[in-house]
Amino acid sequence: MKSSDIKNIAVVGAGNMGHQIATLSAIQGYKVVCTDVKEDILKKAEEFVDNYLPGRVKKGKLTEEQAKQARDNISFTLSLEDAVKDADYVIEAVLEVLDLKRKIFADLDKMTPSHAILATNSSFIVSSRIADVTNRPEKICNLHFFNPALVMKLVEVVQGPHTSDETVEVSMELCRNLDKVPVHLKKEVDGFLLNRIIRAIFNEAQWMLEMGVASVEDIDNACMYGAGHPMGPFRLNDLTGIDLAYTMAMENFKETGDFKDLPSPSVVEHYVKGEYGQKTGKGWYDYSDKK
Ligand SMILES: NC(=O)c1ccc[n+]([C@@H]2O[C@H](COP(=O)([O-])OP(=O)(O)OC[C@H]3O[C@@H](n4cnc5c(N)ncnc54)[C@H](O)[C@@H]3O)[C@@H](O)[C@H]2O)c1
Incomplete structure (x- = not known):
């Protein structure tokens, strides 16, 4: 897969990090579906987008047309399956709990197209502790955004022993397309860089x-x-x-x-x-x- 093949991004978890990653992806032209298990969190995420985009227009950072396009690009659903079924790239941003992430990646492996890359935004859990629940370990990596994700430029792309060079290259390029500065960690290390x-x-x-x-x-x-x-x-x-x-x-x-x-x-x-x-x-x- 090439980074230009990525059209649809799914963000799992609409909390602190997830709603911002979803928003920035929509602004950069990707079709984004954002999902969460909590209806109130999802509603808050949608309200955030509805306030944030006009705010960017007022500040002269986006045109009316760009803001409208970004709003059209993003949707919200409580259904994990609906969120990820057409995804080319999934960014998981749920709570920092290993068993929860393993369960979600096992589900993602069944629910997403086979070409999709599945990345975790975990701050701490390396993807080799998750990849074995899937049948595509070469397409699993850490994609670590920083808070607030709409502002902070850095993203750490962490390559586990199972992660292919192609997954790293596509992920690095995706970050650049999101107007971020990616750094490549060639090894998994506790706490990342x-x-x-x-x-x-x-x-x-x-x-x-x-x-x-x-x-x-x-x-x-x-x-x-x-x-x-x-x-x-x-x-x-x-x-x-x-x-x-x-x-x-x-x-x-x-x-x-x-x-x-x-x-x-x-x-x-x-x-x-x-x-x-x-x-x-x-x-x-x-x-x-x-x-
Ligand atoms: N907060 C930070 O500064 C920061 C920075 C970088 C990375 N991270 C990482 O990002 C991830 C999310 O952190 P956060 O601060 O956004 O947490 P958060 O608690 O704000 O949000 C997590 C969301 O996940 C949702 N969730 C729980 N189970 C779910 C499921 N099965 N399906 C879908 N959604 C589910 C929760 O309802 C919640 O809204 C963590 O792995 C964390 O380590 C956090």
């Missing part, structure tokens, strides 16, 4: 917080005004979700059995209180006053 670097910074930031060395605000300020980061590690963690940080650490611990990989006490504290960051209105920072 950028998150390994970010994790090292976040671990250090949490240690300093928990040791009482500095506040959340001051640690963020140090990274922003000293290292030139666009936002500090705590603000970033509120954006990506403390629930995701917790789940990723737990998955890592299950894999390694190493107690130092467990989520830190302050992450656990927020997690058990349901303070996941921006999406719940509270995390390291309080967002309850802001829209």
Whole structure:
């Protein structure tokens, strides 16, 4: 398959990442079907598109015609089968839970055309832990977008031992067509490329917080005004979700059995209180006053 053969993209999971990946694919001219198991999430995703596209027109980033075309390109359904039956490329963006992803990939393998590439947007789970539930392991890879996917240019294309060079080439080219900058990871590695670097910074930031060395605000300020980061590690963690940080650490611990990989006490504290960051209105920072 060539990247020019990709006309139809399916996005499975319309949450934080999925609805943005679907929107950007529609803007770049692909026919996109976005699916989720939750009706309210799907409705929110559709409302987002209906607000976002006119907003881009107002800002002069899209013409009326481009916005209309993008809106026509995207549809939403609760049916996984309807979403993926004509897909040339599937991007899975459901919760970061291995068993769930394995179940979905087994279904995708049955429901999609045999030429379709099936990619996971997982932040942590390498595709070799999923590919064996399909009959097309060579067409399985990680396609890791960053949050917010409509804004962040980087996408990591991770090649597992089972992933063909063709799948990598097509995926890299698809990313370029989506106006992204793809990087090719030639090997699967825990945390992929950028998150390994970010994790090292976040671990250090949490240690300093928990040791009482500095506040959340001051640690963020140090990274922003000293290292030139666009936002500090705590603000970033509120954006990506403390629930995701917790789940990723737990998955890592299950894999390694190493107690130092467990989520830190302050992450656990927020997690058990349901303070996941921006999406719940509270995390390291309080967002309850802001829209
Ligand atoms: N949040 C981030 O910053 C970020 C960044 C890069 C990658 N990721 C990865 O993207 C994936 C999604 O993360 P998110 O933050 O968007 O999560 P999210 O919780 O916002 O969204 C996940 C969605 O999946 C849906 N879902 C659950 N089971 C489903 C099923 N069987 N079929 C269809 N939909 C189903 C849920 O209803 C939910 O809407 C995860 O694998 C995560 O690791 C997240």
